[in-house]
Amino acid sequence: MIWLTWRQFRVQTLVAAIALVLIAAYLVYLGMDIRDAHDAYRARCASRPADCPSALAQFRSDHESTLLFLAAGLQLIPIVIGTFWGAPLIARELETGTHRLVWNQSVTRRRWLAVKLAFVALAGAALTGAASALLTWAARPFDETTGDRFSRIMFGARDIAPVGYAVLAFALGTVVGLLLRRTLPAMAVTGVAFIVLQFAFPNMVRPHLIAPEKATLPMTAQAINGAQNMGSITGGAVIHGLAVPGSPGAWVSGISPFRTADGRTLSGARFDECLNSPQRTGADGKFGDTAVCLARLNLHVDVAYQPKSRYWAFQGLETAAYLLLAGLLTAFGLWRIRHRVS
Structure with missing residues (x-):
């Protein structure tokens, strides 16, 4: 049974091996380039401490887009595994009727499915795990310097999480193929379903896996200037991208609107006044006079991190x-093929 599965899957295995070699070659090159740039950044900081912020900004801008692109690309690997390896695995056999030949031998249905699942799932996990390990190694200086390990795209492309994604995508594709019994519809449903899952889990489930810490941050001009942006499409008095003092690299999962000293939400009109027509003070910083205007209101925000x-x-x-x-899903598939598939 293992030999038969290998014979059926050898082309995909060869393609995956070639792809992994190409990925490895590029990531080793990229990793060395990032390390050289990181050494240059540290040397510049050591010789001219005043240049550290600009050196960090340069180091980040030189590699951030590339690493984001690679992280997004790595998260496509589980989708490919589920769509092109999982969905056709059983659906094609049922569609063409070749499953009857195996079932008329001494191999039971469950053993037939279990061997296929184990062999291909291990191959998918090995491919994804190797690619993830290479990307994690290549990006380590960048991740340690910028502290972005919790970002939604970066988190899903580092360390062990991608292995779980790959195994689930494969199991999902196999079960969808088992239910639909048609290859192309199974591939389409698997791809869409796993993309939805990849979007839903980080946004709806991940923030609740562990109860967050909570803190109240006073909104001084310095704190406001350290944020990424302010405001919203609906005109809310909100701020985004704050860092938590004393906890560098923390993942801020929730930020309240601006609140006044008595705990009330700052009115949209007062916020817009500071945002659009603040008193001119000549203040510098990212938000300049707006930050000074808001700081005078004695505001704070509540954060979960x-x-x-x-x-x-x-x-x-x-x-x-x-x-x-x-x-x-695997348990359901083994039950389904024993009791519901003829």
């Missing part, structure tokens, strides 16, 4: 959740 020390806890919990879902 995860310290960076919880990074591996989140990696483990998310990977375990995906593997558990994959296990449940």
